[in-house]
Amino acid sequence: MALKILSVDDSRTIRLIVTRAFKAYDCIICEAANGEEGLAAAAREKPDLVILDVTMPVMDGVTMLGKLKDDPDLKAIPVIMLTAESSQENVLQISRLGVRDYLAKPFKEEQLLAKAGRVVPLVKKAA
Amino acid sequence: MNTTIPNLIDEVSDLLNIGVSEVFRTMLTLEAKPAAVLHDWHASGETLVAGSVGFIGDVNGVVYVHVTAGFARKLASRMLGLAEAELEGDEMVNDVIGELSNMIVGNVKSRLCDSGAPCVLTIPSIVRGQNFKIEPVHSCERRLLAFRCDADHIMVELLMKHST
Numbered sequence: 001m002a003l004k005i006l007s008v009d010d011s012r013t014i015r016l017i018v019t020r021a022f023k024a025y026d027c028i029i030c031e032a033a034n035g036e037e038g039l040a041a042a043a044r045e046k047p048d049l050v051i052l053d054v055t056m057p058v059m060d061g062v063t064m065l066g067k068l069k070d071d072p073d074l075k076a077i078p079v080i081m082l083t084a085e086s087s088q089e090n091v092l093q094i095s096r097l098g099v100r101d102y103l104a105k106p107f108k109e110e111q112l113l114a115k116a117g118r119v120v121p122l123v124k125k126a127a
Numbered sequence: 128m129n130t131t132i133p134n135l136i137d138e139v140s141d142l143l144n145i146g147v148s149e150v151f152r153t154m155l156t157l158e159a160k161p162a163a164v165l166h167d168w169h170a171s172g173e174t175l176v177a178g179s180v181g182f183i184g185d186v187n188g189v190v191y192v193h194v195t196a197g198f199a200r201k202l203a204s205r206m207l208g209l210a211e212a213e214l215e216g217d218e219m220v221n222d223v224i225g226e227l228s229n230m231i232v233g234n235v236k237s238r239l240c241d242s243g244a245p246c247v248l249t250i251p252s253i254v255r256g257q258n259f260k261i262e263p264v265h266s267c268e269r270r271l272l273a274f275r276c277d278a279d280h281i282m283v284e285l286l287m288k289h290s291t
Contacts, residue, residue: 010250012219013226016207055229055248084233085248087240104237105230106153 003027003120006047008038008064010056014082014105018051021109022116026123035059039067042074049120051112054083054090065097078119082107135186136287139235140270143190143283146234147274150227151281155205162275168282169193169260176220177254177261177284178228182236184246188287190235191254191261192228198279199224217255225251231283261286 003026007018010033019029030045032038036059042050050068054061061081069075078100083090086104094102101115116122144161151159169175174196181189194202203223204211214220229251236248263269267286274281 011222011226011229013203013206013222020208055233055250057250084230085237085240086233087237089240089245090237105233106150108153 003049003122004030004045004047005116005120006030006032006038006041006045006050008032008035008041008050008056008061009053009082010034011053014053017109018082018112021112022122024124025113026125035061035064035067038064039074042068042077043071046074047077049116050077050079051116052079052081054081054085054094062094062097065094065099069098080112080115080119082112136268136270136285139186139188139239139287140272140285142235142238143231143272143285146231147192147272147281147283149234150230151274151276154227154230155202157205157276159274159276159281162273162280164271164273165280165282168273168280170258172257173197174255174257175259176224178224178251179254180225180228180232180251181249182232182239182246183249185244186239186246186287188285189249190228190232190286191284192224192231193282193284194224194279196220196255198276198281201279202227221253221255225253 005027007015009015015031032041034056052061081094081099081102084105100119147159151157175193176196176199177191177193179191199220200211203220206223263286267288270285272283
């Protein structure tokens, strides 16, 4: 069965890059443009992995991560933060909230795939 | 970060130099090389697209990343892996320029935080038009940095002020 990956980022550019990165793999990509939409999508879709931005309007990624981890039905979903804000303090803060990994922007698609592949089993689509 | 504003703005300018090169190399496989600032670049008559992201906290400032609309489309096409004809209006181009600006300033913000000057980023915004220029208020310092990607130019404008 295809993996379900939820990309939460206010930038359509990043969501398109994330979708492209996983194109060769047996994955379904769901998208949300902020933390509030992301929480709703996580509850609806029950993704295998969330790739989450930090700075977003309406609800930021740190708040969404906290709410996700407070929800008994959603707290087991692994989260990789994809952030332009990779200061030590920021990384410590998100680590404390239970993030599985983080990737600093700018990033290469291969780096994202490598991080994701350590959290969920990525399987290439049959040719 | 205990330093006077002329030193601080020079430090942030240096961080921007690194950030622009790193973001263009990683996200676009393009070399953005430091270049001489063009005179009257804002009054060329060409449509310009400027991505703007601010940082607020112990240090306060805003960065504008200006490119021509033509170069902005090329960058969007390259970053999204789409032909220019596939780009839907200006919206996708604006989003790419906003995201590139966000990464450049995010890089600077992280290094400022790590050196003891905590700050947060603002949401990116876009200015698009012809013959416009950013005028700093009296309490701001301004620096202008220029880069070249082959025949195309990137102008990066930094405005900074002290926290009160």
